[in-house]
Amino acid sequence: MNDMPSRRTDTTAIPHVTTERKIPSTMCQHQPPCPPAESADRESARLVAHHPEQGWSLLCNGVLLFEDTGELLPDGQIIAPHRPLGTGQVMTAA
Numbered sequence: 001m002n003d004m005p006s007r008r009t010d011t012t013a014i015p016h017v018t019t020e021r022k023i024p025s026t027m028c029q030h031q032p033p034c035p036p037a038e039s040a041d042r043e044s045a046r047l048v049a050h051h052p053e054q055g056w057s058l059l060c061n062g063v064l065l066f067e068d069t070g071e072l073l074p075d076g077q078i079i080a081p082h083r084p085l086g087t088g089q090v091m092t093a094a
């Protein structure tokens with residue numbers, strides 16, 4: 001008598017749960033994700049708040065972007081303005 005229950009090796013029945021879940025440093029939900037604040041490409045992150053009357057914008061990666069192109073990073077680092085607004089002001093150092 002062979003009453004052995006047939007053991008099926010059905011791999012699809014095995015629950016494949018991936019418990020590994022990386023918590024991103026930003027709240028970015030965009031696809032593709034916005035560049036992080038540490039990235040040199042940080043300014044291309046999406047705007048999440050724009051306050052032109054106060055002269056600043058908040059990017060998705062937590063960077064505060066000021067209208068003079070200065071930046072305040074989430075870790076408190078300050079980036080000096082790097083895009084001169086020079087409209088007609090020509091420096092004549094001669």
Ligand SMILES: [Zn+2]
Pocket residue numbers: 027028029030033034045046060061
């Ligand atoms: Zn984003």
